[in-house]
Amino acid sequence: MNEPEWTDFRFFLEVARTGKVSSAGERPGVEHSTVSRRINRLEQSLGSVLFDRRRNGFYLTDAGKALVPHAERMENALLGALEEHMSQSTVVYGTVRVGTPEAFGIHVLAPSIVELNAQQPDLHVELMAQPQFPSLVTREVQNATYPSGLGFHPRRCHKVSPITARIGPTTTVYGTNSTKQHAKR
Incomplete structure (x- = not known):
């Protein structure tokens, strides 16, 4: 062989x-x-x-x-x-696509990307809101964010941010039998 x-x-x-x-x-x-x-x-x-x-x-x-x-x-x-x-070089350049659920991208990643862009102006980050989880295997994106506990086994895993969300009924009632639900942070 x-x-x-x-x-x-x-x-x-x-x-x-x-x-x-x-x-x-x-x-x-x-x-x-x-x-x-x-x-x-x-x-x-x-x-x-x-x-x-x-x-x-x-x-x-x-x-x-x-x-x-x-x-x-x-x-x-x-x-x-x-x-x-x-890593001995401090200049980072190129384009990186990051697929993420929309809310996580807006509230967690986007502010960090602004800071990163100030430090590395030659790095272009494409933040792509994904309705479904993007595929790393087919290279739809180079990096992806997933909620924990879904059984994904990415190549490298780093905890980015803790996020908690609760869904429950409110006192606002529409019609006779429905309640409006919303997410609380």
């Missing part, structure tokens, strides 16, 4: 996230044929079929699904090392 290369795992994750070899090559800037060769090489070196190749895309096999968390840990270790190395 040949030892797999990190770049093969990188392409594996891109195909797992996008479901298409052509899309997986766009971000790293390579042709779909290169991605396909890397996937074939990884499967050969592991002795396992990772994708079910269909006309409408690539679908993870059980072996591929089992490999995803390991490959993501490798990716996180590499990104963590790069982040640690780059």
Whole structure:
């Protein structure tokens, strides 16, 4: 068995996230044929079929699904090392998309983003209100906020802010049988 290369795992994750070899090559800037060769090489070196190749895309096999968390840990270790190395530099730039429930984005994240923008003017944060929870796997967003206790297992988890909300009836009555409910902080 040949030892797999990190770049093969990188392409594996891109195909797992996008479901298409052509899309997986766009971000790293390579042709779909290169991605396909890397996937074939990884499967050969592991002795396992990772994708079910269909006309409408690539679908993870059980072996591929089992490999995803390991490959993501490798990716996180590499990104963590790069982040640690780059933390010596104080300039941050680029664009980051953050998907979040609307109220949390407005009341918790937006004020922090204003402060962050004052410190890092070359960093552009796109705050995206999401009616549903955005997918990190398909890269709809690079960062997402979720209420705790929903069973999500994000790559990295940080408590941002405690939020409590209560819903209960008020004394305001509309018609004969209905009560108005509102959230209290």
